Amino acid sequence: MAEAGPPTEAERALRRRLPRRLPRRRSDVYVNMKTDFKAQLSRCQKLLAPGAGGGGGCAELCIHGLGLAINRAINIALQLEATGGGALRLAAHTSTVELADAAEPEGDSDEPQARTRNNSAIHIRVCRAAPH
Amino acid sequence: MENFRKVKTSEEESPLPFSDLPSDVVEMKVKEGSKIRNLMGFAMSKMGLEATRQIVFSGCGRAVTKTVTCVEIMKRKLGGLHQVTKVQYKTLLEVWENKDLQPDGHREHLTVHKNVPSICILLSKDPLDPNQMGYQPPDHPEDLWVDETDTLEERSGSFPKGVKRRLASPPHEEEEEQHAKKPPLQVQDHQEDLGTMAGC
Numbered sequence: 001m002a003e004a005g006p007p008t009e010a011e012r013a014l015r016r017r018l019p020r021r022l023p024r025r026r027s028d029v030y031v032n033m034k035t036d037f038k039a040q041l042s043r044c045q046k047l048l049a050p051g052a053g054g055g056g057g058c059a060e061l062c063i064h065g066l067g068l069a070i071n072r073a074i075n076i077a078l079q080l081e082a083t084g085g086g087a088l089r090l091a092a093h094t095s096t097v098e099l100a101d102a103a104e105p106e107g108d109s110d111e112p113q114a115r116t117r118n119n120s121a122i123h124i125r126v127c128r129a130a131p132h
Numbered sequence: 133m134e135n136f137r138k139v140k141t142s143e144e145e146s147p148l149p150f151s152d153l154p155s156d157v158v159e160m161k162v163k164e165g166s167k168i169r170n171l172m173g174f175a176m177s178k179m180g181l182e183a184t185r186q187i188v189f190s191g192c193g194r195a196v197t198k199t200v201t202c203v204e205i206m207k208r209k210l211g212g213l214h215q216v217t218k219v220q221y222k223t224l225l226e227v228w229e230n231k232d233l234q235p236d237g238h239r240e241h242l243t244v245h246k247n248v249p250s251i252c253i254l255l256s257k258d259p260l261d262p263n264q265m266g267y268q269p270p271d272h273p274e275d276l277w278v279d280e281t282d283t284l285e286e287r288s289g290s291f292p293k294g295v296k297r298r299l300a301s302p303p304h305e306e307e308e309e310q311h312a313k314k315p316p317l318q319v320q321d322h323q324e325d326l327g328t329m330a331g332c
Contacts, residue, residue, distance in 0.1 A: 040319065069194050074219045074249040091265040092217040096204045120200040122251075124219065 006009075015102045027058045031065045033075040041076050048088075048126070060127035066097055074096040081083065092126040094096045136228040136242060144223040146258060150216065150254050156185060160192035162199040171202050179210060182197040186259050191251030192222040203253045207270075214260045222250035244271055 016021025022030070023083035029044055061080075074092070081088050085121065099117050102112040158178045178184050187206075191199030204310055207213050222243055230240035254260070260267060271313070 009286070061318060068197060070200055071194070071249055074196065074251060077220060078221055078249060089265055090219060091267075092219050092251070093268050094200045094203060094215070094217055096208070118204075120204050122200060122217075 013104050013106065016019055017100050017102055017119060018046070023062075025062075027061050029061055029076075031063060031069045031076060033069050033072065040072070044076055044080055044126075045083070048084075051061065052083045060125060063126060064100045064121065065124075066121045068118045070120065073122050073124060077126055080126055087129055088126055089129045092125070093123045093125075095121050095123065097121045135231050138226055140227040142225045143192070144225060146187060146220075146222065147221060148190070149218040149252055150188070153186065153188070153226075153254075157188055159188045159190065160202065162189060162195045164204060166198065168198065168202060168205070171198075172205055172242045175202065175206060176209065179206070179255075179257075182319045187255050188252060188256070190252040193224075193248040196249060196308065199251050199253065203255060206255060207260050212270045213253055213255045213257065214270055216260055217266040217268065218254075219266075220250055220252070221247040224248055234271050239273060264269065279314045 015110075021027075027047065030039070031040055031045070044061060046056055047058045048060055062088050063073050063077050065071070077090050081090055099119055101115045101117065103115065104112045148157075158175070162171060176190075177189060179187055189199050196209055203215070207215070218332050223248075226244040226246060228242040228244060230242075234240055262269065
């Protein structure tokens with residue numbers, strides 16, 4: 001049996017890491033594609049609902065979506081706007097987020113190889129319209 | 133819907149959600165299958181002209197991510213661009229046809245109105261009204277991600293470790309789009325109007 005060389009690219013397990021620097025206020029909502037759409041929508045609605053009790057009372061929300069979840073973030077924001085009866089305003093911003101993947105060898109022999117890539121993100125501020 | 137197949141999809145024409153645009157503004161309509169290379173080749177050559185002051189990128193449904201990616205690439209390459217982002221629903225009109233013939237030899241048609249999320253992004257070399265919703269000043273790298281210094285410190289212990297080597301400058305990726313596990317088109321039931329029958 002020949003001695004096994006260093007692991008090839010195919011033998012590495014690709015680990016995707018979470019993006020760095022996540023502001024985590026109560027009013028930050030990170031939309032993903034794993035959670036049920038309705039659950040994420042109702043969470044936002046609860047946060048925006050008036051009254052401090054029961055988890056509501058946020059003056060404004062910031063809905064973040066990364067990559068594929070941009071679509072869902074927009075959808076949630078538009079649903080909030082539509083159900084809010086004209087009381088909500090949306091301000092969307094786009095940005096680029098640097099993501100770090102790590103290719104870890106199957107054994108613990110080699111150090112993980114890191115690779116950075118960029119992905120697009122959206123941040124939608126949902127705030128109450130100024131009373132006229 | 134198993135017996136039906138989609139025969140036509142058409143977008144409802146809607147004006148751009150920006151005021152005071154010149155009539156000859158360059159509009160890039162990003163589609164699901166558009167190649168970023170082709171889009172950016174055209175858009176960059178247009179923006180290279182001194183006479184072109186503004187450009188609009190728009191896309192709906194599964195093309196939204198690609199649209200944002202194009203804008204981000206252009207901002208990075210050119211710099212100093214003012215941006216306004218607008219999100220809205222776009223109405224798609226789909227015509228579905230029954231595979232089985234009806235007794236009288238006609239095929240049954242269904243017209244479906246779908247609301248899909250869409251995005252319109254205006255990039256301008258000239259300053260724009262900073263008070264309008266969705267305005268982003270130029271060269272403002274990551275405003276919403278770094279201004280929370282207090283939350284940063286809280287999380288500083290949990291930064292990803294093991295990032296040791298960096299490969300060459302990363303391309304702006306458009307992964308996952310093709311390999312989506314779930315149907316990514318997110319249309320709620322109550323958004324769909326399936327009842328519009330048009331018997332032809």
